[in-house]
Amino acid sequence: xxxxxxxxxxxxxxxxxxxxxxxxxxxxxxxxxxxxxxxxxxxxxxxxxxxxxxxxxxxxxxxxxxxxxxxxxxxxxxxxxxxxxxxxxxxxxxxxxxxxxxxxxxxxxxxxxxxxxxxxxxxxxxxxxxxxxxxxxxxxxxxxxxxxxxxxxxxxxxxxxxxxxxxxxxxxxxxxxxxxxxxxxxxxxxxxxxxxxxxxxxxxxxxxxxxxxxxxxxxxxxxxxxxxxxxxxxxxxxxxxxxxxxxxxxxxxxxxxxxxxxxxxxxxxxxxxxxxxxxxxxxxxxxxxxxxxxxxxxxxxxxxxxxxxxxxxxxxxxxxxxxxxxxxxxxxxxxxxxxxxxxxxxxxxxxxxxxxxxxxxxxxxxxxxxxxxxxxxxxxxxxxxxxxxxxxxxxxxxxxxxxxxxxxxxxxxxxxxxxxxxxxxxxxxxxxxxxxxxxxxxxxxxxxxxxxxxxxxxxxxxxxxxxxxxxxxxxxxxxxxxxxxxxxxxxxxxxxxxxxxxxxxxxxxxxxxxxxxxxxxxxxxxxxxxxxxxxxxxxxxxxxxxxxxxxxxxxxxxxxxxxxxxxxxxxxxxxxxxxxxxxxxxxxxxxxxxxxxxxxxxxxxxxxxxxxxxxxxxxxxxxxxxxxxxxxxxxxxxxxxxxxxxxxxxxxxxxxx
Amino acid sequence: xxxxxxxxxxxxxxxxxxxxxxxxxxxxxxxxxxxxxxxxxxxxxxxxxxxxxxxxxxxxxxxxxxxxxxxxxxxxxxxxxxxxxxxxxxxxxxxxxxxxxxxxxxxxxxxxxxxxxxxxxxxxxxxxxxxxxxxxxxxxxxxxxxxxxxxxxxxxxxxxxxxxxxxxxxxxxxxxxxxxxxxxxxxxxxxxxxxxxxxxxxxxxxxxxxxxxxxxxxxxxxxxxxxxxxxxxxxxxxxxxxxxxx
Numbered sequence: 001x002x003x004x005x006x007x008x009x010x011x012x013x014x015x016x017x018x019x020x021x022x023x024x025x026x027x028x029x030x031x032x033x034x035x036x037x038x039x040x041x042x043x044x045x046x047x048x049x050x051x052x053x054x055x056x057x058x059x060x061x062x063x064x065x066x067x068x069x070x071x072x073x074x075x076x077x078x079x080x081x082x083x084x085x086x087x088x089x090x091x092x093x094x095x096x097x098x099x100x101x102x103x104x105x106x107x108x109x110x111x112x113x114x115x116x117x118x119x120x121x122x123x124x125x126x127x128x129x130x131x132x133x134x135x136x137x138x139x140x141x142x143x144x145x146x147x148x149x150x151x152x153x154x155x156x157x158x159x160x161x162x163x164x165x166x167x168x169x170x171x172x173x174x175x176x177x178x179x180x181x182x183x184x185x186x187x188x189x190x191x192x193x194x195x196x197x198x199x200x201x202x203x204x205x206x207x208x209x210x211x212x213x214x215x216x217x218x219x220x221x222x223x224x225x226x227x228x229x230x231x232x233x234x235x236x237x238x239x240x241x242x243x244x245x246x247x248x249x250x251x252x253x254x255x256x257x258x259x260x261x262x263x264x265x266x267x268x269x270x271x272x273x274x275x276x277x278x279x280x281x282x283x284x285x286x287x288x289x290x291x292x293x294x295x296x297x298x299x300x301x302x303x304x305x306x307x308x309x310x311x312x313x314x315x316x317x318x319x320x321x322x323x324x325x326x327x328x329x330x331x332x333x334x335x336x337x338x339x340x341x342x343x344x345x346x347x348x349x350x351x352x353x354x355x356x357x358x359x360x361x362x363x364x365x366x367x368x369x370x371x372x373x374x375x376x377x378x379x380x381x382x383x384x385x386x387x388x389x390x391x392x393x394x395x396x397x398x399x400x401x402x403x404x405x406x407x408x409x410x411x412x413x414x415x416x417x418x419x420x421x422x423x424x425x426x427x428x429x430x431x432x433x434x435x436x437x438x439x440x441x442x443x444x445x446x447x448x449x450x451x452x453x454x455x456x457x458x459x460x461x462x463x464x465x466x467x468x469x470x471x472x473x474x475x476x477x478x479x480x481x482x483x484x485x486x487x488x489x490x491x492x493x494x495x496x497x498x499x500x501x502x503x504x505x506x507x508x509x510x511x512x513x514x515x516x517x518x519x520x521x522x523x524x525x526x527x528x529x530x531x532x533x534x535x536x537x538x539x540x541x542x543x544x545x546x547x548x549x550x551x552x553x554x555x556x557x558x559x560x561x562x563x564x565x566x567x568x569x570x571x572x573x574x575x576x577x578x579x580x581x582x583x584x585x586x587x588x589x590x591x592x593x594x595x596x597x598x599x600x601x602x603x604x605x606x607x608x609x610x611x612x613x614x615x616x617x618x619x620x621x622x623x624x625x626x627x628x629x630x631x632x633x634x635x636x637x638x639x640x641x642x643x644x645x646x647x648x649x650x651x652x653x654x655x656x657x
Numbered sequence: 658x659x660x661x662x663x664x665x666x667x668x669x670x671x672x673x674x675x676x677x678x679x680x681x682x683x684x685x686x687x688x689x690x691x692x693x694x695x696x697x698x699x700x701x702x703x704x705x706x707x708x709x710x711x712x713x714x715x716x717x718x719x720x721x722x723x724x725x726x727x728x729x730x731x732x733x734x735x736x737x738x739x740x741x742x743x744x745x746x747x748x749x750x751x752x753x754x755x756x757x758x759x760x761x762x763x764x765x766x767x768x769x770x771x772x773x774x775x776x777x778x779x780x781x782x783x784x785x786x787x788x789x790x791x792x793x794x795x796x797x798x799x800x801x802x803x804x805x806x807x808x809x810x811x812x813x814x815x816x817x818x819x820x821x822x823x824x825x826x827x828x829x830x831x832x833x834x835x836x837x838x839x840x841x842x843x844x845x846x847x848x849x850x851x852x853x854x855x856x857x858x859x860x861x862x863x864x865x866x867x868x869x870x871x872x873x874x875x876x877x878x879x880x881x882x883x884x885x886x887x888x889x890x891x892x893x894x895x896x897x898x899x900x901x902x903x
Contacts, residue, residue: 029768029770032768032770037768040771043773051775053773106772107771107773108772109682109683109685109686109770109772110685110756110759110760110770111684111685111756112682115755118752121748123744123745130841138839148838152838156833157832157833158829159834159840160734160738160835160836161737161738161742164668164671165674165675165742165745167841168676169678169679172675172676172678172679172781172784172785175780175783176776176778179774179775180774180775180776184774187772
């Protein structure tokens with residue numbers, strides 16, 4: 001059923017880029033002239049003789065003469081006429097090319113011409129297949145049989161009609177004389193070879209998507225039409241312009257760089273699958289292949305974007321960054337990409353996850369971006385959308401590009417990859433082998449399977465993530481899936497006596513990040529603390545701390561960290577030294593400071609109170625053994641306080657006023 | 658019964674549509690002629706008469722609310738047959754208009770396409786009109802005069818089909834076909850009771866490829882070889898007997 005109301009008909013049926021049809025028809029008509037057209041000869045079959053057969057060489061000679069071109073071009077033109085379906089070959093009907101020898105061709109009747117406004121209907125094809133079924137007594141070719149079954153399923157409601165019509169058309173065809181019957185069969189078969197090509201046939205009707213309006217028709221000059229022209233010209237005026245010398249220079253550079261990598265302009269090793277039907281090229285260039293080809297590796301050196309856009313290149317780069325302990329940059333960048341291109345439903349969670357993993361203070365994979373960008377990002381994260389992390393992502397991208405990319409290209413990882421890259425041999429197929437290849441064509445992996453493979457890869461990668469970059473503020477959080485234990489530490493903050501946080505996944509230290517109330521002074525305090533802790537041994541013991549102030553100090557400290565009453569008392573004992581002071585200036589710290597589980601993040605929400613709820617989820621601070629300097633001691637294991645995102649509402653235990 | 662009447666009429670319409678298509682295919686080629694144009698005109702008129710008759714019958718049947726469910730399903734199936742036929746007819750008419758305009762017969766500078774078909778289409782038209790012989794009595798400028806009529810008729814047909822869609826509420830995709838795949842190989846007819854044609858065996862396909870071609874040519878040649886051998890054997894035996902006798 002076709003839609004008849006033209007107002008509601010949004011079907012797209014105009015074929016783009018087939019303006020050549022009208023011109024081809026004109027040429028066809030010229031060829032028919034008995035005096036100046038192509039010479040025809042009769043075709044002799046066993047019983048009948050059919051007139052009006054033309055040889056390939058005659059056609060090519062005529063075209064070369066008419067258009068004053070050389071034979072090669074006339075041959076291409078002739079092949080185009082055959083591929084469009086205006087002329088059909090009598091021998092070897094499946095190959096739509098012109099052979100410059102005595103092979104015979106014939107003109108197609110105007111009904112079967114590929115004119116613009118008559119789309120090829122599946123109903124007609126079904127009728128043709130049914131007729132062919134009758135004729136061949138049930139033995140259709142493989143692709144025809146497939147089409148037949150498919151159409152029978154999808155056009156089932158019309159099937160009665162198709163069968164009836166096929167039979168009637170078959171009988172009507174028999175009313176004609178024998179030579180005409182033969183010609184008609186040939187014509188119909190040629191028509192369907194062009195419009196439903198069998199595997200291995202290239203027809204010119206493979207033109208892409210249909211369009212809503214006829215691109216060859218003149219457009220009516222309505223006010224809308226002029227409005228569109230005006231908008232276009234206004235926008236053209238406002239467009240930023242680049243000097244042509246600059247843009248042309250860029251074009252020249254691009255062409256020079258990519259010339260050897262273009263499969264049209266230069267050879268495609270081992271062979272172009274579209275031409276030879278051999279898929280080695282695609283298997284060698286799969287997204288996550290183990291050993292890439294030399295051409296692919298060369299492309300990675302062209303620009304950083306090339307490297308990142310190729311999954312194999314990205315893997316290589318990731319490996320390099322892992323060795324350099326700056327893998328979080330790439331992970332953050334990938335997380336941002338995922339946010340940008342991902343589903344809207346999970347966007348919020350993704351943004352939060354990225355924040356907790358990379359941007360928050362104390363995040364396990366903290367990335368280093370400047371304060372301004374961080375402010376913008378954090379502010380934007382209150383109302384997250386797809387592009388909220390754009391500024392940070394750009395910053396990290398530039399960082400990687402300017403810094404890591406250069407080092408990557410000089411690194412042993414890359415050099416190793418270059419050495420191992422393969423350069424496949426070129427194929428040289430004979431014609432027979434090409435036909436074999438064409439017969440063996442099979443559809444590639446379904447996109448569903450490819451997607452599953454991709455997701456498995458991602459899951460594998462997420463499981464293997466190595467969090468190696470810790471800043472001194474970092475505390476590991478057990479509930480984050482990416483955390484998988486640290487085996488070594490960057491020496492950036494290393495001083496062995498530095499009380500690092502627990503390494504073992506079993507006992508993370510307490511964290512409570514309160515970014516809402518983070519103020520500059522706090523930062524300073526923490527900085528001071530960290531620094532103070534960095535020099536534990538450097539300071540002379542405080543000495544004359546008044547015990548009272550000490551008590552107050554320790555109370556304050558304890559309240560900030562939160563301790564159980566037991567340790568509270570323990571820490572009040574004079575022997576216990578608390579770790580780096582909590583006062584707002586760098587306190588001299590006794591060298592024999594106790595090994596404390598220092599929460600780097602100090603919850604400044606807490607006011608000084610004496611009574612602390614015993615169910616406080618924060619770890620007891622280890623107060624004994626001030627000589628102990630390893631922080632690797634186990635902590636008792638309650639779950640840690642989570643990193644709180646700034647946009648989350650304050651929970652009661654956080655805010656006490 | 659209404660159903661049988663319908664089926665006969667649909668058969669007839671189907672036949673005329675098929676013949677019309679054959680005639681339109683011959684347009685513009687070397688088998689085009691005045692006669693062909695006249696045949697086209699008359700086949701078209703017949704098709705329209707049948708279409709109108711079918712439509713009135715089917716609409717009256719479908720509008721009847723008191724029919725049973727199976728009956729209704731059957732009528733819907735017939736309706737789908739009818740509308741598909743009409744679609745084909747409409748497309749063929751439009752194409753014949755276009756090709757007719759592109760290939761006027763009287764203009765000497767316009768050449769007909771040398772398709773290899775040279776015979777006439779009289780027999781096809783006779784089949785369509787259900788007559789034994791066609792008589793041609795049109796004027797010589799039928800190719801141009803007819804086109805105007807054709808345009809009117811096309812608009813009539815389009816109008817009719819629009820009306821059909823609006824008035825009759827039939828969901829064509831809900832209809833289930835009675836024929837299964839490969840039904841055309843069986844020689845009995847599906848709808849109605851028209852005559853059954855015998856599918857001839859020895860259809861020769863023009864020799865294009867060495868490997869391709871139908872089995873029929875092989876069969877025919879094997880037959881010929883066998884007959885030849887038999888005759889040769891008989892001749893040898895007779896010759897031997899003659900020699901023995903003399």
